Amino acid sequence: MFRSLAALAVMVLVAPSLSAATVARYDVIDQSLSCEKELAQPLWDAQVYVDLTFPSGKQTTVEAFWDGGATWRFRYCPGELGVWKWTTRCEQQSSLSGKSGSFDCIEYFGDSPIYQHGPIRLSENRLFFQYDDGTPYFFLGDTAWNGVLKATDDDWGRYLTIRQQQQFTAIQFVSTQWRGGDKTIPDRVYYPTKPISVNAKEFQRLDKRVVAINQHGMVACPVVLWALLGSDPGNALPEKDAQRLAEYIKARWGAYNVIWMLSGDCPFKGDSAERWKRIGKNVFGDRQRLCTLHASGQNWILGKFADQPWYDFIGYQSGHGDGGSALQWHLAGPVKDAWNQSKNTRPIINLEPNYEAIPAYESKQKHDDQHVRRAAYWSLLISPPAGVTYGHNSIWIWNEKQGAAENHGSLRNVEPWTAGLKTPGTKSMTVLFDYFASGPRQKLRPNQQLLATQIGKKNRNHFVAAASTKDGDWSVVYMPVGGKLDLKADQLPDSSNARWFNPRTGEFGKPVSPQQEGSTLTFEAPSSEDWVLDLRRELP
Structure with a gap:
């Protein structure tokens, strides 16, 4: 497991000024503060802000959070080497105001990408992700909605170790009780009192799981407020309470390497988008970490939020359907052209495609690994390939033994969470990660013009997706089923090397030559299974 090599000093405040602690760059300084008394409503009776001064003289501000009893804390992730200074201010409680201290940010010498490269940002062209230091970041998410809420420490560590080995780079989870994790979670995370209050002890338990995601080299992606049902x-x-809870979660976890999903499964009906705009602006307007919205299935919300600066990338949900209309929405709906509209330039991520082993909405047949690959490659080739999410029905539910998913009526007799650890679908995601790392991924753009014929025009199950670099050095064509593939000769350089790539095993075949008739090049896949035709000017 990746670990920071710098000692992180966690100090109890005993005087107005403290001696300097030491923290590695892109790790987290965790500082406690003491109030002179316990407060009746700590979320509301004391809002504590910490002003931090960079070694270079720049300044930023974060909010401290209540951590039980008379204790507040603040956390911060420094990205600049040298001595930092901080000072607290609080209008309501003088004992929490005017405290100050410093810490020394030193270089990190380990091998974790999280601590080597820093938080996730948008690339310069706003179509991809990168770490703070400019290193490209590919979003390969796994869906563990209930994992942080329900897992034991040992089980969570086992899960993260395996996902790290499988090349996943992000873990999506729900932060509080929700429709799928209410009666089945150990304790309340917040209490719907008037006004709202939080369970600091339970948050302390969840903290360890969020930190563990980063320690395993992956980005934590919390859904702050699930919002499908009433x-x-x-x-x-x-x-007011929803915003305060979001502010609290941000103060608590915002120093970690996180990407926020403000909403979960939200339909955004009527004028509800205005409420989310206000919350998003008030909580995430400082843009210290990236933020998006997880919308309900096949619900394209870009038009409602394109003008929001805090809405950093487009997250959509193609969902779990397998019928013609579901596939049509994914392949010919609003997703395919959004990337090329300058006013909307953002990365586009399918945050919830077909989950492995979940019954499809229409056929009721469980989605298999081919459906998982199909949805993933489609998602990466109809938009610039910034990333995609995987899901397994057993993992998101996180039951210890076979049983039902809470408040998901048709999902009964689901295998325990361990059934989703190593599957054909997870192997396919490792292969996918390695494949897109084998070439100039950030230069790929959708290129359906490469196809002479679209064999999936009538049957969307057979839809062929293609992408190319502008210079023609690399073209990628995904076929969900084998057969003949017709390409336009004038769309490819004369010196292209064509090979079939097996998305199940990660193996490349030997170079192949097409049959040419006029301006059409015809390739034939090795079998009836799904394949990728890989065309490169130079073989790696």
């Missing part, structure tokens, strides 16, 4: 916190809580 009983979910994003809808049930008054706006």
